[in-house]
Amino acid sequence: MSDRSRRIPEATVARLPVYLRSLAELLEDKTATVSSERLAEMAGVNAAKVRKDLSYLGSYGTRGVGYDVEYLAFQMSRELGLTHDWPVVIVGAGNLGQALANYGGFKERGFPVAALVDADRAKVGQLVHGVPVHHLDELPVLKERLGIAIGIIATPAVAAQDVADALAEAGIGSILNFAPAVISVPEGTSLRKVDLALELQILSFYQEHRDTEGV
Amino acid sequence: MSDRSRRIPEATVARLPVYLRSLAELLEDKTATVSSERLAEMAGVNAAKVRKDLSYLGSYGTRGVGYDVEYLAFQMSRELGLTHDWPVVIVGAGNLGQALANYGGFKERGFPVAALVDADRAKVGQLVHGVPVHHLDELPVLKERLGIAIGIIATPAVAAQDVADALAEAGIGSILNFAPAVISVPEGTSLRKVDLALELQILSFYQEHRDTEGV
DNA sequence: CGGGCTTTGTGAACATGTGCACGTGTTCGG
DNA sequence: CCGAACACGTGCACATGTTCACAAAGCCCG
Ligand SMILES: NC(=O)c1ccc[n+]([C@@H]2O[C@H](COP(=O)([O-])OP(=O)(O)OC[C@H]3O[C@@H](n4cnc5c(N)ncnc54)[C@H](O)[C@@H]3O)[C@@H](O)[C@H]2O)c1
Ligand SMILES: NC(=O)c1ccc[n+]([C@@H]2O[C@H](COP(=O)([O-])OP(=O)(O)OC[C@H]3O[C@@H](n4cnc5c(N)ncnc54)[C@H](O)[C@@H]3O)[C@@H](O)[C@H]2O)c1
Numbered sequence: 001m002s003d004r005s006r007r008i009p010e011a012t013v014a015r016l017p018v019y020l021r022s023l024a025e026l027l028e029d030k031t032a033t034v035s036s037e038r039l040a041e042m043a044g045v046n047a048a049k050v051r052k053d054l055s056y057l058g059s060y061g062t063r064g065v066g067y068d069v070e071y072l073a074f075q076m077s078r079e080l081g082l083t084h085d086w087p088v089v090i091v092g093a094g095n096l097g098q099a100l101a102n103y104g105g106f107k108e109r110g111f112p113v114a115a116l117v118d119a120d121r122a123k124v125g126q127l128v129h130g131v132p133v134h135h136l137d138e139l140p141v142l143k144e145r146l147g148i149a150i151g152i153i154a155t156p157a158v159a160a161q162d163v164a165d166a167l168a169e170a171g172i173g174s175i176l177n178f179a180p181a182v183i184s185v186p187e188g189t190s191l192r193k194v195d196l197a198l199e200l201q202i203l204s205f206y207q208e209h210r211d212t213e214g215v
Numbered sequence: 216m217s218d219r220s221r222r223i224p225e226a227t228v229a230r231l232p233v234y235l236r237s238l239a240e241l242l243e244d245k246t247a248t249v250s251s252e253r254l255a256e257m258a259g260v261n262a263a264k265v266r267k268d269l270s271y272l273g274s275y276g277t278r279g280v281g282y283d284v285e286y287l288a289f290q291m292s293r294e295l296g297l298t299h300d301w302p303v304v305i306v307g308a309g310n311l312g313q314a315l316a317n318y319g320g321f322k323e324r325g326f327p328v329a330a331l332v333d334a335d336r337a338k339v340g341q342l343v344h345g346v347p348v349h350h351l352d353e354l355p356v357l358k359e360r361l362g363i364a365i366g367i368i369a370t371p372a373v374a375a376q377d378v379a380d381a382l383a384e385a386g387i388g389s390i391l392n393f394a395p396a397v398i399s400v401p402e403g404t405s406l407r408k409v410d411l412a413l414e415l416q417i418l419s420f421y422q423e424h425r426d427t428e429g430v
Numbered sequence: 431c432g433g434g435c436t437t438t439g440t441g442a443a444c445a446t447g448t449g450c451a452c453g454t455g456t457t458c459g460g
Numbered sequence: 461c462c463g464a465a466c467a468c469g470t471g472c473a474c475a476t477g478t479t480c481a482c483a484a485a486g487c488c489c490g
Contacts, residue, residue, distance in 0.1 A: 009446075009447075010446085010447095011446080011447060011448090012447095013417055013420050013421075014413075014417055016416075016420070017410075017412070017413045017416040017417065018397065018413070020416075021395065022397075035466085035467060035468090036467070036468070037467080042397065043397055044397040044398075044399065046448075046449065047449095047467095048448080048449050048450070048451090048470095049447090049448065049449075051467090051468060051469060051470085052447095052448085052449090052469080052470075054468090054469095055468085055469055055470075059468085059469070061467080061468050061469080062455085062456065062457095062467085062468075063454070063455040063456050063457095063467055063468045063469080064455065064456035064457050064458095064465080064466050064467055064468080065456065065457070065466080065467070065468085066466095066467065066468080067468090079420070080416055080419055080420045080423070081420055081422060081423025081424070081426075082416065082419060086415070086419050086422070088415070095314060095317060095318065096314065096318075099310065099311070099314040100411075102310060103310065103311075105395070105411075105412060106411070106412065106415070109412045109415070109416070110419075111415045111419075149422050149426075150415065150418055150419070150422065173422055173425060174418035174419075174421065174422045175418075176411075176414055176415065176418060180236065180320070182233065182237075182257065182258055182259040183259075184259065188425065190418050190421045190422065192414050192417060192418060194409055194411065194414060195232075196315075196320075196321070196391075196409065197232070197320060197321065197324045197326070198229075198233065199391055199407050199409060200301070200303070200321070200324070200326045200365065200391065201231075201232040201235075201295055201297065201324070202228055202229055202232065202407060203365055203389035203390075203391060203405050203407060204295055204296045204297060204301050204325075204326075204365070204389070205228050205231070205294070205295045205296055206228075206389065206405045207296060207301070207365065207388055207389045207405065208295070208296025209296070210388060210403065211296075211364075224476075225476085226476080226477060226478090227477095250436090250437065250438090251437075251438070252437085261478075261479065262437095263440095263478080263479055263480070263481090264477090264478065264479075266437090266438060266439060266440085267439080267440075267477095267478085267479090269438095269439090270438085270439055270440075274438085274439070276437080276438050276439080277437085277438075277485085277486065277487090278436080278437055278438040278439080278484070278485040278486050278487090279435075279436045279437050279438075279485070279486045279487050279488090280436080280437070280438085280486070280487070281437065281438080282438090
């Protein structure tokens with residue numbers, strides 16, 4: 001991956017944040033360098049995979065030594081676009097939306113919740129943990145004013161597609177969907193989903209098969 | 216996949232719940248049969264993939280017609296082990312744990328929250344949305360008494376590995392981890408994770424690359 | 431009852447992801 | 461200065477997943 005063959009595989013992209021978290025731990029321990037072996041252990045993957053993944057970022061390691069923790073962390077942050085904050089908007093100020101707004105972990109990792117948005121006029125104007133609730137119609141304005149590039153969908157499933165459309169319309173190109181619904185977004189928009197019930201069902205599958213076949 | 220070649224690929228397992236949700240919608244609409252084409256559209260995937268996925272369950276379709284919605288839904292539920300409830304225990308009665316306990320969507324989908332567990336004695340004995348909080352030590356007892364097979368980790372990251380160990384020790388073979396930490400579990404235990412910050416970082420990657428290269 | 435239409439089920443090609451094995455550069459002790 | 465230990469970077473083989481394309485099967489209708 002000598003120089004500009006900059007097409008990082010999806011599977012690798014999904015692991016970079018895990019490596020980065022491990023590097024952050026090492027930084028706290030004042031560890032200067034780390035081997036692929038050690039990093040692999042911390043990230044719960046295979047060492048060869050770590051080396052291959054990191055090689056997509058460039059040749060930042062030193063043979064016989066390992067990787068400089070700080071430098072690697074910097075390069076990785078840069079690649080992930082984490083050198084600046086990404087304000088997010090949460091759509092749906094219900095149970096989940098409020099819980100997420102309450103959660104400090106996002107700001108800490110560079111994703112401050114800049115605004116909440118809801119279709120329910122009764123909720124508009126409220127403050128949730130210091131974050132103001134706006135009306136859905138204000139999305140475009142909020143996007144421009146606050147520089148929002150990421151939207152989180154925390155509405156009931158039926159509204160999810162409409163919200164996604166509104167987000168895309170407003171020029172918000174990255175969407176994280178919590179609603180248990182399949183939604184489609186225009187070309188050029190990134191979509192990821194978190195579906196808890198789905199995860200439980202997958203667990204159920206393997207559990208059931210262990211229980212019945214496993215005997 | 217004629218008969219007993221019962222080794223369903225992981226990628227397929229992860230899609231089955233999505234199909235099932237689509238089938239549930241069709242059932243509500245009183246739709247009797249569905250083609251792979253239509254199901255693919257609803258599930259947001261390719262039709263060939265739907266057919267291949269379903270073929271792992273058996274030959275439940277009828278050429279020229281499609282799949283009987285009710286029958287397929289039944290077979291799929293059976294395969295996923297959703298013909299009975301799976302009581303879950305949530306470990307960590309904090310922000311997230313309480314929000315999850317409050318959420319009705321789990322019970323509705325067959326995953327009733329049977330108990331909350333926490334290490335903090337001050338929280339033990341409380342009721343959260345009708346769910347009692349027990350002490351971590353009671354895990355084995357709860358597991359037996361309530362028939363719990365699935366544990367959800369909603370503690371701070373530092374405690375996650377300890378909790379996973381306690382769950383495994385108690386004989387709980389399926390774990391869903393919300394803490395941003397890599398944890399390892401013994402052979403024969405299923406582990407899935409939900410990491411919101413990680414998802415946002417992945418979105419950040421693609422957004423950044425669109426913003427910079429895309430121009 | 432047969433021909434045409436529809437839609438499944440699957441073999442095969444292709445794409446993506448993983449892991450081994452090893453060449454190569456680096457360090458360090460003697 | 462040399463050799464041994466170390467650890468990266470990557471070619472290659474293998475595994476898994478996706479998509480195409482088409483024969484076979486069932487339905488409908490005349
Ligand atoms: N609460 C949880 O712990 C949890 C867990 C997993 C998944 N979810 C999913 O998250 C979503 C939200 O769950 P919740 O418990 O917060 O629901 P909720 O009913 O408490 O909140 C939904 C909010 O969305 C708002 N809303 C509805 N339509 C809207 C629209 N078109 N535009 C903007 N806002 C709109 C409502 O006014 C309400 O404030 C659901 O899809 C649910 O399945 C929730
Ligand atoms: N709150 C959110 O919206 C949110 C979102 C994403 C991820 N998370 C993650 O979920 C986890 C929990 O977050 P939270 O906001 O609920 O934290 P919290 O501090 O509110 O709650 C943590 C709970 O875990 C309990 N606990 C601590 N150690 C324990 C142990 N060894 N055994 C049992 N219980 C123990 C604590 O007593 C506390 O009740 C964190 O890892 C966080 O990063 C939370």
